[in-house]
Amino acid sequence: MSDLEIRCEHKPSPAKLDVMGVYDWPIWKKEPSTFPWRYDQTETCYVLRGRFRVTPEGGEPQAFGRGDLITFPAGLACTWEIIEAVEKHYDFA
DSSP states (O other): OGGGOOEEEESOOHHHHHHHTGGGSOEEEEOSEEEEEEOSSOEEEEEEEEEEEEEETTSOOEEEETTEEEEEOTTOEEEEEEEEEEEEEEEEO
8 A cells, every 4th residue: 555655744845845836736626515525646735724634545644734745646535624714735756
């Protein structure tokens, strides 16, 4: 299961975000809700605001929020639970 691990870096440096071009990525917004999701491609995202939990199929919930740089691996099936409206930059590898 380790190849389907969600990776998260809390509060990455502004320099790292700049090098990655995060602020040029599209923005995704979603109001509080719960929904199933499957990643067909690896997604990297940077959370601008909000709080949410992602529970991988057969795994433990993981909580995320503002300032998190998260990588969701291709093939991951999970359930999103948005607690506070989310706004994030995202990029597909």
